[in-house]
Amino acid sequence: MILARWPGFHLVSRGKHYAWEGTLQSTPLSPAYTIRITCADWRSPKVAVIAPPLEPRADARIPHRYPDESLCLCLPEEWTGERYIADTIIPWTSLWLHHYEVWRITGEWLGGGAHPPVEKVEPISEGREHVPNPVH
Amino acid sequence: MFSSRMDHFDTVLALICEELQLPPSVHDLAEQRYHAVGDWLGSVDSLLRAWRSTIYPQGSFRIGTTVRPLTGDEFDLDLVCELDLGIKQATPLVVLNMVEQRLRQHRDYARMIERKKRCIRLTYANEFHLDVLPTRPTWPPDGTQILIPDRELMAWLRSNPKGFAAWFEGRSELFRKELRKRAVEPLPDHKNGSEKTSLQRAAQLLKRWRDMRYEKLADAAPRSIVLTTLAGHFFTGAVSTSAAFGEIVRDVTSATAQNGKPFQVVNPAQPSEVLSEQWEREPQTYRLFAARIAELHQCWTSIQEGGDVEAVATALAALFGEQVTQRAFRRLTAERIEPRRSIGSLGVARSSGTLSIAPMAGVTPIRKNTFYGEE
Numbered sequence: 220m221i222l223a224r225w226p227g228f229h230l231v232s233r234g235k236h237y238a239w240e241g242t243l244q245s246t247p248l249s250p251a252y253t254i255r256i257t258c259a260d261w262r263s264p265k266v267a268v269i270a271p272p273l274e275p276r277a278d279a280r281i282p283h284r285y286p287d288e289s290l291c292l293c294l295p296e297e298w299t300g301e302r303y304i305a306d307t308i309i310p311w312t313s314l315w316l317h318h319y320e321v322w323r324i325t326g327e328w329l330g331g332g333a334h335p336p337v338e339k340v341e342p343i344s345e346g347r348e349h350v351p352n353p354v355h
Numbered sequence: 356m357f358s359s360r361m362d363h364f365d366t367v368l369a370l371i372c373e374e375l376q377l378p379p380s381v382h383d384l385a386e387q388r389y390h391a392v393g394d395w396l397g398s399v400d401s402l403l404r405a406w407r408s409t410i411y412p413q414g415s416f417r418i419g420t421t422v423r424p425l426t427g428d429e430f431d432l433d434l435v436c437e438l439d440l441g442i443k444q445a446t447p448l449v450v451l452n453m454v455e456q457r458l459r460q461h462r463d464y465a466r467m468i469e470r471k472k473r474c475i476r477l478t479y480a481n482e483f484h485l486d487v488l489p490t491r492p493t494w495p496p497d498g499t500q501i502l503i504p505d506r507e508l509m510a511w512l513r514s515n516p517k518g519f520a521a522w523f524e525g526r527s528e529l530f531r532k533e534l535r536k537r538a539v540e541p542l543p544d545h546k547n548g549s550e551k552t553s554l555q556r557a558a559q560l561l562k563r564w565r566d567m568r569y570e571k572l573a574d575a576a577p578r579s580i581v582l583t584t585l586a587g588h589f590f591t592g593a594v595s596t597s598a599a600f601g602e603i604v605r606d607v608t609s610a611t612a613q614n615g616k617p618f619q620v621v622n623p624a625q626p627s628e629v630l631s632e633q634w635e636r637e638p639q640t641y642r643l644f645a646a647r648i649a650e651l652h653q654c655w656t657s658i659q660e661g662g663d664v665e666a667v668a669t670a671l672a673a674l675f676g677e678q679v680t681q682r683a684f685r686r687l688t689a690e691r692i693e694p695r696r697s698i699g700s701l702g703v704a705r706s707s708g709t710l711s712i713a714p715m716a717g718v719t720p721i722r723k724n725t726f727y728g729e730e
Contacts, residue, residue: 224719225705243708247360248664251708283726291728310703310721314696317710318726321688324668325681329688332726 221256224305231255240269243309245317252316256308264304265289266312273319281319282328290315294333356692356710361595364658364667366691368596370683371675372556375563377421377430377483385416385483389434392477392485395461396436402457406438410487413516418523419551420558420583425566425676430483435516437501440491447504447511450489451475458487473504490514500625518624519580522587527552529592530599537594553599558586560600563675568647575640581620581630588623601655608652611645696721 221228221239228241237258244251253269267289275281283291292311318330357363377385393410396403414433415421421430436454455475458464469476474488490501491511499518502511530552561582569576589606593599610618617638620631634641651674658670672680692710695701702713702720713720 225708227706227708241708243703245708245710246664247357247363247709248667249709250663283728285728291726293724294727297724306719307722307724309708310719311724313703313708313710314701314721314724315726317688317692320664321684323665325685327685328726329685329693330726331693332728335727 220303221305221309225309228309232257235259239304241309243313243316245313245320249316249320254312256304258304263298264308266292266308268316274323276323276326279326282322283315283330283332291332356712361597365596366687367667367671367683368556368560368600369551370686371671371679372551372559372596373686374679374682375422375559375675376419377416377423377432381430381482385432385485388477388479388482389432389485392434392458392464392487393436395464396454396457403438403453406440408439409437411435411437411517413488413520415562415579415583417516417520418558418583419555420562422559422562422566425570429478429481432483432485434485434487435501436487436489438489438491442494446509447473447489448508450491451504451508454487454489472506473508513625513627515622515624519622522623523554523583526587526590527554529590530554530594533592533594553593553596554586554590556596557590557600557603558583560596560675561586561603564651567674567676568651572643575637575643577640577644578630578633580622584620584623584630588620597655597659601659604648604652604655608645608649611641611648617641699723 222230225241227243228239230237231240232238239256240253242251242253250271252271255267255269256264257267258264265285265287273281273288285291290312292308292315298307314330318328322328357366389410389412393408395401396410397408398404401408411417412433413435416432416434421432423430438450438454440450451470451473455468455470458468458475458477464477467477467479469478471486474486477485477487479485488503490503493500493502493513498515499521500513500515503514505512562579565576565579565582585607586603589603590599591602593602617631617634618641619629619635622628622630629635631641634644654670654674658667662670668680668684671683692701695712699720700713702711702715702718703709704711704718706717711718
């Protein structure tokens with residue numbers, strides 16, 4: 220499906236892990252990014268940017284990426300196995316790249332989004348222990 | 356979305372110009388205000404009543420090339436108050452005094468007034484300055500020619516602000532002619548007449564470059580009317596703002612590259628007036644301008660030739676200011692791309708991976724998604 224619809228993409232690995240590589244240029248002034256889509260199974264394809272390298276800003280890390288630096292393109296419930304990568308992941312990646320470029324220039328991520336809940340840990344201030352309320 | 360690299364670039368430049376110019380709502384307010392000033396000056400009980408005063412804008416306010424001052428102060432809007440004095444003998448000083456006197460008779464204007472060298476300034480706090488220049492028609496009358504006060508306020512000099520505006524508008528018309536040649540029907544962005552021409556935008560960008568480049572050496576900076584005249588003179592009708600700016604800067608660079616006598620910029624509506632006389636009086640200002648415009652030409656050429664969007668943004672920030680550049684890029688995405696995404700009209704062209712309008716042949720629509728992941 221991917222190869223049929225996206226002429227810029229080609230298969231680089233098959234079998235246990237399918238992987239495709241291709242280039243996306245979000246706008247005429249954008250560079251052409253080479254991205255790789257890897258599928259261990261149809262559950263969650265991973266998208267990585269191969270080149271040119273993504274750069275953080277001096278004051279902030281690149282938003283909307285997983286710890287392994289693959290791109291966060293959707294909420295878990297927005298991806299279902301039946302969806303074709305060609306119709307979702309690839310277009311979402313082009314949009315992600317555009318917002319990344321604008322974030323680099325302005326410091327603002329204008330594409331909206333959400334963040335997974337972070338478990339907050341209370342820092343222990345000097346001289347006092349954080350004592351949880353007793354449970355009776 | 357954008358038909359080419361140039362189209363994308365021009366869109367950014369248009370937004371930069373919008374960030375620099377008098378906003379339309381403020382423009383309308385300024386018109387209301389100066390009409391009110393005119394009504395007061397010309398009213399039945401005014402001491403100027405006998406001279407049928409008329410008031411009209413001149414300069415960048417008239418020709419649509421306003422650029423906000425570098426330091427965030429109010430816009431300076433130039434107005435002409437024309438008093439039909441006929442053959443009556445009266446020095447500019449006397450006329451200026453009378454205009455000031457009439458304005459001071461108004462309780463509100465009296466609080467806003469400031470006497471400048473040749474004009475009266477009315478300050479509308481947090482809005483703009485209206486600078487009113489008292490003038491008279493020539494005698495005998497000669498079209499739109501007027502007489503303006505000289506520096507010492509003792510004699511009158513010939514000038515022609517309406518004529519200059521008409522000349523500039525005529526040069527702008529080349530842009531509209533070129534558009535009409537190309538399109539079967541008017542392009543959506545230029546349908547209403549209030550849309551700026553590429554010449555107006557090029558003039559705005561040139562003045563803003565001057566403000567940035569000469570920030571620390573304001574006395575040596577070329578006058579706005581010199582830059583505007585150069586822009587109009589070398590403009591050949593390019594529809595693209597970046598192309599228009601580029602060819603103007605290229606031609607000014609060539610014209611000033613010759614060693615020897617400074618290139619002369621004369622007022623096209625008043626050919627006896629040498630607008631660039633500072634370059635002859637102070638030749639070092641001419642040499643400095645020649646060097647800086649050549650540097651601008653080189654910079655502009657390399658932006659056109661290559662460099663990705665970040666390099667373009669960095670170059671534009673250096674030329675025109677970081678804040679206006681960032682706001683332009685922000686607005687492009689927030690106003691032109693994200694709204695289409697919200698209504699499902701954004702897609703990606705399959706041949707290149709480029710953001711496009713959907714639905715369209717060869718374009719896959721972008722389905723609703725929420726970017727996720729760690730901050």
